[in-house]
Amino acid sequence: MKRMMPCATRAFLWENDMSWQPNPLEEQRLEKLARLREAGIEPYPLRVERSHTTAEAIAAFEAAAEGDTVAVTLCGRLLSVRDMGKSVFADIADESGRVQLFLRRDDVGEEAHAHFRKLLDLGDFISASGEMFRTRMGEVSLHARGWTLLSKAISPLPVAKEQEVDGQVVRYSAFADLEERYRQRYADLAVNPEVRDIFRARARMVSALRRFMDDNGFLEVETPILQPLYGGAAARPFTTYHNQLKQELYLRISFELYLKRLLVGGYERVYEIGRDFRNEGVSFKHNPEFTQLEFYAAYWDYRDVMDFTERMLAAAARETLGTTTITFQGHTIDFGAAWQRLTMRDAIRQFAEIDYMDYPDATSLAKAIKDIGGEAPPNAPWGKLIDGLLGDFVEPRLIQPTFILDYPRDISPLAKSVPGDPLHVERFEFFIGGMEMGNAFTELNDPQEQRRRFEALQETFGKDDEERNPIDEDYLRAMRYGMPPNGGFGMGIDRLAMLLTDSRTLREVLLFPHLRERDE
């Protein structure tokens, strides 16, 4: 509803109906907040003492000699309380881990003890001071001599109970509703530590990729996201508008045409890690905005890029997970070995049992595809039919890392032709876990040929086809100054994160995946 409303209506709602109304649990916490203030306790103090993280405190205790006291002040979020009356056990968690507090009335005083039991809630941030010790049950804990409120939580976090069984943490009634987890990712992260781990792994992975590029002499650059023309891929763009310039702009669908301009400028190896935007459908492997790594290397061809890709992904897996053998959705995938290399024609012959070279035009190929039970959209160009065969019959079978090379020329306007073969270009895509992971080619650097390819594309895709890219005259001008021969590469970072974190959908590796707006 809301997304359909004109702005004036939305402003009205904003001012009138959309304000937060506390639920009964929140009312109770607001009452506790008031009582804390009455007792002279500031619920949101400015400054905080912390001597150790919880992990450091436990390590310091384990390292200390018998009988030495390890005095600490720890900070964290209250995640569990076991109230025994005159003594209380509680768990506080910080980013390094979790530690148990042991808090006795006789140690902290009657008032602090009562306030702890009656005015604190799960989700509150506190600090606690005392000495580390080991309980009778053997758990290294903090024997608290005092505590301080750091931040009062008004809304209850969906905290789950946990039990350790054979070293495995079993959680009961975990916060699991997918929609709420994505909409309220902050709550998801706060209560589901394994979700925090996914984004740590992703960060290690991106860092490893960046280091690999840097170590191989690539220069990291940033190119425009707001572009007057879009190109470099076949996708519908998002449009936006610059008020002062009175100019329609597109959010980029790829980095390609700008990065290759930089080769004209004299850089030999450039890369960019950033966001692309494609106005297309959403699925487990598609999000309207996604992160891409693209690089271009002068004097390389697509075989050099293949060799480099193998080494790059092995390094990413090794530095993210400590191994090049990963598990993805029940499959064991090996990044370490040399990858399989199959031409597109052989792959389709093998999996779809059709040799598209027997059908040299779109009409006869479409008929052949239908004869084997495949789908052939009307008016699709020849190359697109072939790519459809690959997607339907081959892609889901490519679990181990595989290069599919030599793509149809009519759908590859930026790649150089295979010598002596007018129908194919030196292009590969690579597939892992049944997903397309990236796309690369020996880049076309002949400006006249490039113009002919752009113009042919206008014919291939009809005038009304939204995938039809506008011709980028400035890109052609750049190429006329001379572009070194080069190999280029693009890869979906989010999909690689899926693989390395064994995530079933892209949404699990995006902190804030796109969801439809909802009236609250």
Next chain:
RNA sequence: GACUCCGUAGCUCAAUCGGCAGAGCAGGGGACUUUUAAUCCCAAGGUUUUGGGUUCGAUUCCCAACGGAGUCACCA
């Protein structure tokens, strides 16, 4: 965009054929000075996503809207 399934307490889930909407956790009151899914006692918590319809009676059946999940389409 199409089809299928789903939406019940803060969280996780029940509710038989259409017959008074329940439980665990969390929260509230109480007991307990080494517990760890603490335990025990008591009380409370609901516009069953929203709006219509059928019916004596709807969480349940029908229609629509909203949101989500899945499949497909789209995605060189």
